[in-house]
Amino acid sequence: MKKLINSPDTVIPDALRGVAAAHPGLAVDIENRIISRAERATSKVGLVSGGGSGHEPLHGGYVGHGMLDAAAPGEVYTSPVPDQIIAATQAADSGQGVLHIVKNYTGDVLNFRMAAELAEDEDIRVVSVVTNDDVAVEDSTFTAGRRGTGGTIVVEKVAGAAAEEGADLDTVAQLATEVNERSRSFGIALHAGTVPAAGKPGFDLAENEIELGVGIHGEPGRERGEIAPVRDLVAYALDAIHADRPISGDVLVIMNGHGGTPLIELYGAYAEADEWLNGHGITVARSLVGNYITSLDQAGFSITVTSLTDELARLWDAPVSTPALRWGM
Amino acid sequence: MKKLINSPDTVIPDALRGVAAAHPGLAVDIENRIISRAERATSKVGLVSGGGSGHEPLHGGYVGHGMLDAAAPGEVYTSPVPDQIIAATQAADSGQGVLHIVKNYTGDVLNFRMAAELAEDEDIRVVSVVTNDDVAVEDSTFTAGRRGTGGTIVVEKVAGAAAEEGADLDTVAQLATEVNERSRSFGIALHAGTVPAAGKPGFDLAENEIELGVGIHGEPGRERGEIAPVRDLVAYALDAIHADRPISGDVLVIMNGHGGTPLIELYGAYAEADEWLNGHGITVARSLVGNYITSLDQAGFSITVTSLTDELARLWDAPVSTPALRWGM
Numbered sequence: 001m002k003k004l005i006n007s008p009d010t011v012i013p014d015a016l017r018g019v020a021a022a023h024p025g026l027a028v029d030i031e032n033r034i035i036s037r038a039e040r041a042t043s044k045v046g047l048v049s050g051g052g053s054g055h056e057p058l059h060g061g062y063v064g065h066g067m068l069d070a071a072a073p074g075e076v077y078t079s080p081v082p083d084q085i086i087a088a089t090q091a092a093d094s095g096q097g098v099l100h101i102v103k104n105y106t107g108d109v110l111n112f113r114m115a116a117e118l119a120e121d122e123d124i125r126v127v128s129v130v131t132n133d134d135v136a137v138e139d140s141t142f143t144a145g146r147r148g149t150g151g152t153i154v155v156e157k158v159a160g161a162a163a164e165e166g167a168d169l170d171t172v173a174q175l176a177t178e179v180n181e182r183s184r185s186f187g188i189a190l191h192a193g194t195v196p197a198a199g200k201p202g203f204d205l206a207e208n209e210i211e212l213g214v215g216i217h218g219e220p221g222r223e224r225g226e227i228a229p230v231r232d233l234v235a236y237a238l239d240a241i242h243a244d245r246p247i248s249g250d251v252l253v254i255m256n257g258h259g260g261t262p263l264i265e266l267y268g269a270y271a272e273a274d275e276w277l278n279g280h281g282i283t284v285a286r287s288l289v290g291n292y293i294t295s296l297d298q299a300g301f302s303i304t305v306t307s308l309t310d311e312l313a314r315l316w317d318a319p320v321s322t323p324a325l326r327w328g329m
Numbered sequence: 330m331k332k333l334i335n336s337p338d339t340v341i342p343d344a345l346r347g348v349a350a351a352h353p354g355l356a357v358d359i360e361n362r363i364i365s366r367a368e369r370a371t372s373k374v375g376l377v378s379g380g381g382s383g384h385e386p387l388h389g390g391y392v393g394h395g396m397l398d399a400a401a402p403g404e405v406y407t408s409p410v411p412d413q414i415i416a417a418t419q420a421a422d423s424g425q426g427v428l429h430i431v432k433n434y435t436g437d438v439l440n441f442r443m444a445a446e447l448a449e450d451e452d453i454r455v456v457s458v459v460t461n462d463d464v465a466v467e468d469s470t471f472t473a474g475r476r477g478t479g480g481t482i483v484v485e486k487v488a489g490a491a492a493e494e495g496a497d498l499d500t501v502a503q504l505a506t507e508v509n510e511r512s513r514s515f516g517i518a519l520h521a522g523t524v525p526a527a528g529k530p531g532f533d534l535a536e537n538e539i540e541l542g543v544g545i546h547g548e549p550g551r552e553r554g555e556i557a558p559v560r561d562l563v564a565y566a567l568d569a570i571h572a573d574r575p576i577s578g579d580v581l582v583i584m585n586g587h588g589g590t591p592l593i594e595l596y597g598a599y600a601e602a603d604e605w606l607n608g609h610g611i612t613v614a615r616s617l618v619g620n621y622i623t624s625l626d627q628a629g630f631s632i633t634v635t636s637l638t639d640e641l642a643r644l645w646d647a648p649v650s651t652p653a654l655r656w657g658m
Contacts, residue, residue, distance in 0.1 A: 002519040002539065004594035004630060006558040011597065014559075018596030021603035022584075022618045056592035076593075190331040193591070210331065229335040230343075255347075260589045262522070262625045263385035264340065264405075265333035267347030272335075274350035289351045291620070296591045297628065301333060326655055 001199040008197040012053055012075060019060055023323050026063055027091075033084055035060040036070035036091040045163040045172045046070070046092030049101040049156060050085060051108050052077040054195065055216055058153065058293045061324035067160035068092075068101075068322075076195050076296070077217045079107035085115035089124055097125035097169035099176060101155055103148030104132040127169055129176040131155055133183040133304065135244040136213030136221045147215050150254050150293050150304030151183030154316070157325065161318035179312065184245050185304040186237040189214040190227065193259060193296030202298075212236060216295050216302075230265070234272040237303045242280070247305055250285035251277065252316060254304040259294030261301055266290065269301050277305075286316055292324065330528040337526040341382055341404060348389055352652050355392055356420075362413055364389040365399035365420040374492040374501045375399070375421030378430040378485060379414060380437050381406040383524065384545055386653035387482065387622045394658065395649035396489035397421075397430075405524050405625070406546045408436035414444030418453060426454035426498035428505060430484055432477030433461040456498055458505040460484055462512040462633065464573040465542030465550045476544050479583050479622050479633030480512030483645070486654065490647035508641065513574050514633040515566040518543040519556065522588060522625030531627075541565060545624050545631075559594070563601040566632045571609070576634055579614035580606065581645060583633040588623030590630055595619065598630050606634075615645055621653065 005011050013030050020028035027038045049059040050072030059071035069092035072080035080088075089098050098119065102112045109130060116126040133151030140147060159176040167175070189211040192201035202218035205211060210233075213221020222240075241247065255270040257263070270289045277284055285308055293302070306312070319328030334340050342359050349357035356367045378388040379401030388400035398421035401409035409417075418427050427448065431441045438459060445455040462480030469476060488505040496504070518540040521530035531547035534540060539562075542550020551569075570576065584599040586592070599618045606613055614637055622631070635641070648657030 002537070002556045002628070004519070004559045004562070004590060004598050006560055006597070006601075011593065014597035014600050015593045016596075018584075018598070018600035018603070018618065020600075021613070022596070022599055022616050053593060054591070056596070061592075190333070208331070227331045230333045231335055233333070255351075259591050260626055260628075261333060262383070262588050262623065263390075263620065264344045264382060264625070267345075267351070267385070268335070268340065268343035269333050269347070270351055271343050271347035271349075274347070284350070287351050289347065291592065294591065296593070297589055299331070299589075299626065328658075 001194060003196050005196055011196050012073060032087050033073055034070060034088050034091060035063050036088065037063060041069060041094050043094050043096060044166065045096045045169045046094060046098040047101065047156065047160055047163055048088045048092045048098055050080045050088060051103050052079060054296045055293050057324035062156050062322050064322035066164050066318060066320035067156050067325065076197065079105065079111045082111050082114040082118065085112055086118050089115060089119045089126065093124045099159060099169060099172050100126055100128040101152060101176060102128055102130045103152055104130050104145055105142045106144060125169060127173040129155065129173055129180060131180045133180060133185045135184050135186055135240055140215055141219040142217060149187065149216055150185040150256050150302050151180055151306065153254065153292055154183055154252060154306045155179045157320065158312055158315045161315040179306060183304060183306040184241040185302055186240045187214045187300060187302030188212055188233050188237060189258065189298055189300035191260065191299040192218050193298035195296065214300060216293060218295060218298065230269050231272045234269055235276055238273060238276050241305055247282050247307065250283050250308045252286040252306040252308055253284050254292055255289045256293055256302045256304065257291040258298035258300040259291055260297040260299040263290065266301060273303055285313060330523060332525050334525055340525050341402060361416050362402055363399060363417050363420060364392050365417065366392060370398060370423050372423050372425060373495065374425045374498045375423060375427040376430065376485065376489055376492055377417045377421045377427055379409045379417060380432050381408060383625045384622050390653035391485050391651050393651035395493050395647060396485050396651050408434065408440045411440050411443040411447065414441055415447050418444060418448045418455065422453045428488060428498065428501050429455055429457040430481060430505060431457055431459045432481055433459045433474055434471045435473060454498060456502040458484065458502055458509060460509045462509060462514045464513050464515055464569055469544055470548040471546060478516065478545055479514045479585050479631050480509055480635065482583065482621055483512055483581060483635045484508045486649065487641055487644045490644040508635060512633060512635040513570040514631055515569045516543045516629060516631030517541055517562050517566060518587065518627055518629035520589065520628040521547050522627035524625065543629065545622060547624060559598050560601045563598055564605055567602065567605050570634050576611050576636065579612050579637045581615040581635040581637055582613050583621060584618045585622055585631045585633065586620040587627035587629040588620055589626040589628040592619065595630060602632055614642060
């Protein structure tokens with residue numbers, strides 16, 4: 001295995017040192033593994049997310065004005081511990097309560113729940129929203145129910161904008177829930193990523209084989225298939241999403257790379273998604289193309305589709321200033 | 330080979346369709362392969378760049394307010410043809426002359442020179458600046474003299490800001506030259522990228538082997554080495570840069586991924602660069618960490634260091650709105 005690391009044991013603290021050095025707008029507590037805003041909000045609903053590392057820029061890259069107040073990164077593909085989540089919750093709290101945005105994986109749900117209970121003991125009101133936008137499978141290696149994937153980014157952006165505008169905790173939580181309900185994702189892998197501590201790809205695919213419906217930790221999807229033109233792969237993903245929740249009206253599309261996919265290929269895939277959606281009478285009103293929720297150096301893509309309302313589009317467009325998303329300021 | 334493509338023959342037009350669909354601020358001429366601003370500037374120096382595809386977001390991702398007016402993408406790893414460059418030059422021209430920003434590869438230099446001569450025949454004044462920031466080797470597979478790599482991004486940003494402010498062609502060209510002279514880069518590859526038409530990695534590296542000083546098309550560097558802790562690899566790269574042009578004062582650092590490197594590893598690498606530079610009494614005043622000039626899905630990184638002046642820092646900070654760089658607006 002060749003990795004740009006010092007040692008598998010120091011991957012997270014080394015990366016956090018880099019985040020601290022690169023982003024003066026962020027406060028990074030390397031020992032306790034918390035990324036928060038350098039300038040704490042003084043009176044707004046706080047937003048906290050977190051989860052296993054290896055999905056960068058999720059979640060640390062979404063900390064900043066207009067999105068998260070704090071993120072708790074766990075070890076690679078491993079939930080953060082409750083102490084970390086409590087510390088992040090404290091960093092995010094400015095007296096208006098804190099929203100936990102939790103991707104639906106058993107460990108994350110359990111640890112965020114424990115942290116929420118302990119935070120309540122400290123008189124911080126916490127509401128949790130669990131994202132489960134991945135239509136590929138019910139239940140999987142790490143999940144009871146559906147997995148939370150790319151829709152989480154839209155939840156963080158929209159809820160973050162509402163919190164910045166002064167919405168109260170229940171309103172922000174309701175918006176987060178609404179975005180999750182209106183979001184669906186589907187991923188396809190060409191090659192597995194390599195967890196540094198494991199030293200080899202997380203799963204094996206034959207020369208022409210791909211995993212249809214793959215999870216963000218390389219969990220199995222619906223079936224193994226054969227590599228096909230990207231037009232067909234995108235149609236397979238959008239068919240799966242459309243069958244689950246018919247897509248209509250104006251949508252936001254994220255054409256997301258898994259970390260090892262060239263941008264030129266993602267644009268080609270996005271062209272097919274745009275054409276498929278237009279062909280179904282759907283308008284792509286907003287889009288992102290790039291690496292937004294990754295699986296280390298996995299090759300592949302996922303598509304997230306969120307059905308917008310005028311209000312959701314407005315909140316998506318609101319100013320944001322984080323390492324990974326920045327506009328309007 | 331597994332690639333997210335329809336066919337090796339349609340990679341460029343498919344990607345351009347995606348760019349057109351994703352970025353309403355860009356005008357994409359798919360047939361003639363030109364990416365330009367949807368809203369043409371009315372009276373400023375025009376900036377044109379281009380080169381082989383496969384390095385995305387370079388150059389199309391840097392078209393927009395504050396950077397390029399137009400880009401001409403060639404086939405993968407192949408120079409654009411003169412006709413393309415002329416069309417891009419015409420799209421960029423608003424009567425104040427056009428700057429060609431050309432990475433130093435034999436084909437690019439030749440085709441841009443031919444296009445510049447033809448543009449002059451059409452009464453468009455063209456000045457060319459050739460970037461050659463890569464310290465790894467003098468002359469290489471595709472180059473007489475040094476290769477142009479990550480420094481090109483800084484040239485495009487700084488010259489773009491000056492043009493936006495109304496500087497004349499000679500001033501903009503002088504600034505571009507100054508940035509190139511103050512920039513140095515060095516790249517290290519862990520695995521080669523795969524050109525779609527070739528169907529296999531561009532070069533072979535053994536299980537523990539790396540290429541020190543690799544070019545952006547996988548050209549050989551200074552030597553083959555063994556994989557080592559990222560601290561040592563970053564020190565090797567910065568030693569090479571420092572030996573070539575002693576680094577001092579305030580610098581801009583780009584910790585760039587080659588397209589197949591996880592972001593968590595790039596942050597770890599950036600931590601080491603920051604520490605090395607601080608240890609040498611150098612202040613990192615500005616930085617970027619991510620995929621800014623890639624080699625398809627190659628695994629590896631390059632470091633670009635630009636010695637700043639107050640004026641260069643000011644122009645770097647000026648508002649920019651492109652697919653790949655956006656701030657201040």
